[in-house]
Amino acid sequence: MTFQCYAHADNTREYIITSDAPRINSYDFMVVIACAGCVYFLGPTFTSYAVIALLIVSRIIVKLFMVTEETILVIRDVGAQVKTVYLGGRSTSRFIDRSKISDIIINEAITMMHIRVYLAIIVEGEDKMVVVFQHLLPRLNVLLQAYHGARSIIFNEKDHSDVPLEFS
Structure with missing residues (x-):
């Protein structure tokens, strides 16, 4: 500060x-890892893309505030x-x-x-x-x-x- x-x-x-x-922190890296894990375990399905979109949108909302x-x-x-x-x-x-x-x-x-x-x-x-x-x-x-x-x-x-x- x-x-x-x-x-x-x-x-x-x-x-x-x-x-x-820092503007990018460890939580952002955890979201990226969670997205990669979602695609890996669920495969390229609608559900995995919905989870990824939800994670990314929630992170953007947190950053805006x-x-x-x-x-x-x-x-x-x-x-x-x-x-x-x-x-x-x-x-x-x-x-x-x-x-x-x-x-x-x-x-x-x-x-x-x-x-x-x-x-x-x-x-x-x-x-x-x-x-x-x-x-x-x-x-x-x-x-x-x-x-x-x-x-x-x-x-x-x-x-x-x-x-x-x-x-x-």
Whole structure:
């Protein structure tokens, strides 16, 4: 995972998390082996081709929802934009007006197996928080830099982050 911070101006900052995960992984090789095994054991029949098509289509669908990049762009007196970019190039964005931002927090989610730390924006009038970097879930030191930088821009606070701006 790669983290980058860009200060476009004194009143604007952008934090980008990029996934370094390989686009083709061991699951893709397992699908190829399963397809070859299907043709070998079932022969060139309609059933084997249907199974192969099902495996390939399911793998493509999984790849289309694979997140490659997540971004938060904060602009003083304007608000914040949270953006997610998927493997196929599709992206989703959400803009949160400054007047609607109640707070920016770092929170913990505790499950049976994991404790996840995440950055969230509390929006006035909404029941749910907007989780920033919700798919890639960077480490705490990355979240702290984004947290301090976003708060310094949105709430005009002093930026207390003293970690480097770029690291992997």
